Amino acid sequence: MAGQQYDAIVVGSGISGGWAAKELTEKGLKVLMLERGRNIEHIKDYVNANKEAWDHPHRGGRTQQMIKDYPVLKRDYPLNETNLDYWAVDKDSPYVETKRFDWFRGYHVGGRSLMWGRQSYRWSDLDFEANAKEGIAVDWPVRYKDIAPWYDYVEKFAGISGNRDGLDVLPDGQFLPPMDLTCVEKDVAERIKKEFKGERHLIIGRTANITVPHGGRPGCQFRNKCWLGCPFGGYFSTQSSTLPAAMATGNLTLRPWSIVTEIKYDKDKKRATGVTVLDAETNKTIEYSAKIIFVNASTLNSTWILMNSATDVWEGGLGSSSGALGKNLMDHHLGIGAGGIVEGYEDQYTFGRRANGFYIPRFRNVGNDKRDYLRGFGYQGGGTRQGWQKEVAEFSIGADFKEALTEPGVWTLGMGGFGEMLPDPTNKVTLDKTVKDKWGLNVLNIDCELKENEIKMRKDILADAKEMLEKAGVKNVQAREGDGTPGRGIHEMGTARMGRDPKTSVLNGNNQVWDAPNVFVTDGAFMTSASCVNPSLTYMAFTARAVDFAVSELKKGNL
Amino acid sequence: MINRREALSRVALIMGGTVLGAEAFLSGCKTDTKGVSFSKDDIAFLNEVAETIIPATTTPGAKEAKVGEFMQIMVSDCYEEKDQAIFMEGIKKLDEASKKLNSKGFMESTPEQRNTLLVALDKEAKEYQAAAKPEDPKHYFTMMKQLTLSGYFTSEVGATKALRYVAVPGKFVGSYPYKKGDKAWATS
Numbered sequence: 001m002a003g004q005q006y007d008a009i010v011v012g013s014g015i016s017g018g019w020a021a022k023e024l025t026e027k028g029l030k031v032l033m034l035e036r037g038r039n040i041e042h043i044k045d046y047v048n049a050n051k052e053a054w055d056h057p058h059r060g061g062r063t064q065q066m067i068k069d070y071p072v073l074k075r076d077y078p079l080n081e082t083n084l085d086y087w088a089v090d091k092d093s094p095y096v097e098t099k100r101f102d103w104f105r106g107y108h109v110g111g112r113s114l115m116w117g118r119q120s121y122r123w124s125d126l127d128f129e130a131n132a133k134e135g136i137a138v139d140w141p142v143r144y145k146d147i148a149p150w151y152d153y154v155e156k157f158a159g160i161s162g163n164r165d166g167l168d169v170l171p172d173g174q175f176l177p178p179m180d181l182t183c184v185e186k187d188v189a190e191r192i193k194k195e196f197k198g199e200r201h202l203i204i205g206r207t208a209n210i211t212v213p214h215g216g217r218p219g220c221q222f223r224n225k226c227w228l229g230c231p232f233g234g235y236f237s238t239q240s241s242t243l244p245a246a247m248a249t250g251n252l253t254l255r256p257w258s259i260v261t262e263i264k265y266d267k268d269k270k271r272a273t274g275v276t277v278l279d280a281e282t283n284k285t286i287e288y289s290a291k292i293i294f295v296n297a298s299t300l301n302s303t304w305i306l307m308n309s310a311t312d313v314w315e316g317g318l319g320s321s322s323g324a325l326g327k328n329l330m331d332h333h334l335g336i337g338a339g340g341i342v343e344g345y346e347d348q349y350t351f352g353r354r355a356n357g358f359y360i361p362r363f364r365n366v367g368n369d370k371r372d373y374l375r376g377f378g379y380q381g382g383g384t385r386q387g388w389q390k391e392v393a394e395f396s397i398g399a400d401f402k403e404a405l406t407e408p409g410v411w412t413l414g415m416g417g418f419g420e421m422l423p424d425p426t427n428k429v430t431l432d433k434t435v436k437d438k439w440g441l442n443v444l445n446i447d448c449e450l451k452e453n454e455i456k457m458r459k460d461i462l463a464d465a466k467e468m469l470e471k472a473g474v475k476n477v478q479a480r481e482g483d484g485t486p487g488r489g490i491h492e493m494g495t496a497r498m499g500r501d502p503k504t505s506v507l508n509g510n511n512q513v514w515d516a517p518n519v520f521v522t523d524g525a526f527m528t529s530a531s532c533v534n535p536s537l538t539y540m541a542f543t544a545r546a547v548d549f550a551v552s553e554l555k556k557g558n559l
Numbered sequence: 560m561i562n563r564r565e566a567l568s569r570v571a572l573i574m575g576g577t578v579l580g581a582e583a584f585l586s587g588c589k590t591d592t593k594g595v596s597f598s599k600d601d602i603a604f605l606n607e608v609a610e611t612i613i614p615a616t617t618t619p620g621a622k623e624a625k626v627g628e629f630m631q632i633m634v635s636d637c638y639e640e641k642d643q644a645i646f647m648e649g650i651k652k653l654d655e656a657s658k659k660l661n662s663k664g665f666m667e668s669t670p671e672q673r674n675t676l677l678v679a680l681d682k683e684a685k686e687y688q689a690a691a692k693p694e695d696p697k698h699y700f701t702m703m704k705q706l707t708l709s710g711y712f713t714s715e716v717g718a719t720k721a722l723r724y725v726a727v728p729g730k731f732v733g734s735y736p737y738k739k740g741d742k743a744w745a746t747s
Contacts (some may be wrong), residue, residue, distance in 0.1 A: 062637065179731055405708070
């Protein structure tokens with residue numbers, strides 16, 4: 001079945017797809033945005049957003065039936081009763097794990113922009129230059145000065161709250177007013193600064209929650225229910241931000257239930273001509289054509305599409321001529337940290353529910369610090385006063401016990417590390433030969449694990465957390481050494497990296513596929529290395545930059 | 560995707576992994592659930608057990624929060640089969656313990672007798688859990704107590720009357736005055 005002609009097609013509607021659609025439509029292009037799952041309309045379809053704990057039969061927990069139905073999602077916190085509809089159904093969309101990889105997906109309009117953690121940090125040249133300086137993988141074809149104006153641009157639109165901390169490793173941005181640190185966080189921040197002579201910092205998290213009205217959105221109400229979808233547009237998502245902007249141009253067509261199975265490629269013109277869509281409801285095949293294609297299907301699914309495209313020219317798919325397609329899969333490794341009790345502050349409490357925490361930016365392998373591993377890590381955490389879940393030693397049951405539980409307990413402060421994972425070609429995805437999904441499509445095989453560098457780093461993450469908290473006066477500090485299985489960071493990156501040489505990279509420095517200049521990949525797949533900061537803001541900036549380049553090239557007749 | 564995860568993990572960490580609320584989110588149950596059936600008498604019984612743990616005071620107790628009904632739902636839907644068996648058996652064991660200690664069934668006992676019994680069972684359960692390995696079965700009274708606390712404090716009466724709850728705070732204050740006797744927030 002023949003479809004229509006558009007100026008541009010955007011594959012995927014998550015954080016980067018939404019940005020691509022906004023930028024392309026605002027530049028006057030007629031755009032088709034394809035989403036493999038159902039539509040979720042802003043506010044109207046946030047069906048649980050105004051429910052309280054007691055409105056859920058299991059108070060937000062998980063049932064045995066859910067555990068049975070979601071063999072992957074059950075591995076961590078995402079499996080829960082309150083936003084189950086926002087997570088992909090594992091049994092419909094299986095994948096093969098040569099090594100365990102926890103892949104938590106959102107297959108609907110908005111993708112994981114609805115459930116994301118919203119932490120938004122800039123990279124610095126410490127990150128962009130690392131591969132070149134250390135001889136790891138390939139050099140980034142981009143430096144901080146190239147992307148800084150685009151960080152400015154996306155921050156101003158998305159609305160990032162944060163404090164201007166003046167740190168080299170974590171450049172300041174265009175921030176809305178910061179959220180408050182709690183009294184014990186301020187205390188520990190001061191002590192860390194003093195103990196570590198100004199070389200380590202505890203700062204308020206920089207988050208895509210708007211602390212003042214912004215872009216027509218009323219702003220964060222401090223309910224801490226972000227992942228249900230926010231009726232106040234309190235945080236950046238496709239639905240709250242980029243989709244309405246794209247729709248307002250009159251240039252956007254959004255088509256849910258559209259699984260892109262292939263990018264059509266004309267080998268004579270060396271250009272993509274469009275995409276093939278499998279309608280997820282009717283199983284019918286439709287073709288759409290366009291001058292430009294933005295691939296934003298989420299890291300691993302973007303690579304899956306490339307692998308299934310132009311296979312008559314390259315057996316391994318579009319972009320495989322480099323040998324880099326599918327390789328160098330990365331995540332952030334976490335699950336390690338420490339926590340304890342902060343004494344005092346009995347006359348202090350908090351008001352409101354802050355959907356944010358504190359951040360301790362990277363300090364290892366910075367300046368003169370040299371470790372027996374490369375790169376570094378940051379910590380995210382919080383200092384809060386205990387509620388009813390505290391332990392009451394004096395009473396076992398009864399009225400006194402109840403009264404004791406209804407008063408707040410001691411202040412606790414804890415944090416967990418987010419470590420950089422090096423690109424490694426043996427961490428990879430391939431197309432599996434046997435397993436098919438619900439639609440009869442081939443699936444990915446994921447083969448990824450933490451290597452020596454990450455394992456060494458984890459020792460520091462643990463020891464440094466404990467040492468810092470103890471030096472900062474935190475009592476009864478307990479270390480936590482948890483599961484570092486890749487995927488759990490939900491920051492899949494790499495597998496279609498950018499570089500300076502078509503022989504070793506899938507994309508050039510403008511996110512353009514070397515072998516098909518009118519195809520751009522601007523989700524996490526393009527990442528040449530991983531840094532240790534949350535990646536979404538960087539996807540936004542690179543997407544806006546790539547659209548600017550693409551449209552200018554189109555106008556010059558180069559695409 | 561971080562704050563929520565870190566918050567939950569932190570609770571579990573600080574509390575040595577024994578916390579109910581966090582555990583309900585994070586526990587990785589493994590097997591299918593088989594039907595368990597609760598009679599009306601069972602639910603009434605569980606409501607009285609819960610009320611003894613969290614009695615009505617100046618604020619409503621566990622019975623008004625329908626904790627017995629909550630236990631039925633949680634045990635039926637969320638418990639693994641082996642834990643369901645321990646829990647159902649526990650209802651009988653608790654009543655037998657009552658007969659032994661107070662010479663009458665739990666439902667026939669006075670509030671004082673019920674209190675004495677559950678204080679003793681709480682001690683027994685704590686001693687048992689302290690010696691148990693992670694893979695050992697849980698004590699039935701530990702289950703009942705945990706379900707009582709999570710069921711009560713996440714109920715509407717528990718959250719809004721025994722604790723404080725503001726649905727739409729509208730702001731966050733990191734240093735907010737507190738004086739002894741002020742209630743804890745239902746959730747942070």
